[in-house]
Amino acid sequence: MVGTEETRLVVLRGNSASGKSSVAAGIRERFGRGLALVGQDNLRRIVLRERDRPGAANIGLIDLTARYALDAGYHVIVEGILYADRYGAMLARLRADHRGPTHGYYLDVPFDETLIRHATKPIADDVDESQLRDWYRPRDLLPDGHETVIGADSSLHETVDRIMSDTGLTHLPALDH
Numbered sequence: 232m233v234g235t236e237e238t239r240l241v242v243l244r245g246n247s248a249s250g251k252s253s254v255a256a257g258i259r260e261r262f263g264r265g266l267a268l269v270g271q272d273n274l275r276r277i278v279l280r281e282r283d284r285p286g287a288a289n290i291g292l293i294d295l296t297a298r299y300a301l302d303a304g305y306h307v308i309v310e311g312i313l314y315a316d317r318y319g320a321m322l323a324r325l326r327a328d329h330r331g332p333t334h335g336y337y338l339d340v341p342f343d344e345t346l347i348r349h350a351t352k353p354i355a356d357d358v359d360e361s362q363l364r365d366w367y368r369p370r371d372l373l374p375d376g377h378e379t380v381i382g383a384d385s386s387l388h389e390t391v392d393r394i395m396s397d398t399g400l401t402h403l404p405a406l407d408h
Contacts, residue, residue, distance in 0.1 A: 234301030238331040239398050242322055243310040244378070245338030246367050247358075248348035250387060254338070255310045257391040262400050267300035269293055271311020271318075285317050294321045301329060306400065315371050323375055334398045335378040338390070342367050344383045 234240065241258070243251050252270065259266050274296065275281050275289035283289075293309060300307045313322065326333045340348070342364070349363055372378055379397070381390055395401040 232330050233298045233325070233328045234307075234330050235304065236331050237403075238301050238304065238329070239306040239400060239403075240297070240301060240325070240329045240331065240333040241306075241308045241394065241398055242313070242326075242333070242335040242378075243308055243338070243394075244313045244336070244371075244373075246340060246342075246345055246371075247312060247363060248345045248352060249338035249340040249383075250348070250390065251310045251312075251338055253387055254390050254394065255308045257387060258308060258394060258400065261391060261395060262306070262403075265305055266400070267297075267305040267307045269297045269300065269307055269309045271309075271313055275311075283312070283314070283317070287317075290318060290321050293318075294325055297325060298328075301331075306403075312366070314368065315373050319373050319375075322373065326375075326377065332398065333377075334394070335373065336394060337370070337372055337378045337380050338383075339370060339380050340383040342369075 243255055245251050255268050259268055271293060274292050275283060279289050279292065281287050281289055297307050297309050345363060345367060346360060
């Protein structure tokens, strides 16, 4: 078992340029100290400099990092593309082992909107449309049905508000970590 009955685990998934990192940053900014961001891109690309493939080391590192932060009393947001077929088993184990409430969200953004959003990102010149198309998986939901789908029509502010409210983070004090 991991975490406490008070710790919140939020899993935030979706395709590239769906707004996952912006939503996670917005929640953290609003909540304050005591909320850990476990970002797939940071652990996979920066820490390990690894390609996203089945069985890759980042899957275990995401799991260990989230578990460590939960055990230290942090609320945790795990965010990333986190393809269901590669990360689903790890996320299911993490959900099952977490003592507190766990909430899953999938940001569902159509490919045309993904292209528009991608053009505003720092990596826009390094990643072209064909690469985005290769990465894109429409509605890549986890098989356990534990995800709330949030569509592209939900603004950043609305999405942050919704997740803060759903998870109870709105009503919890920031922790002194």
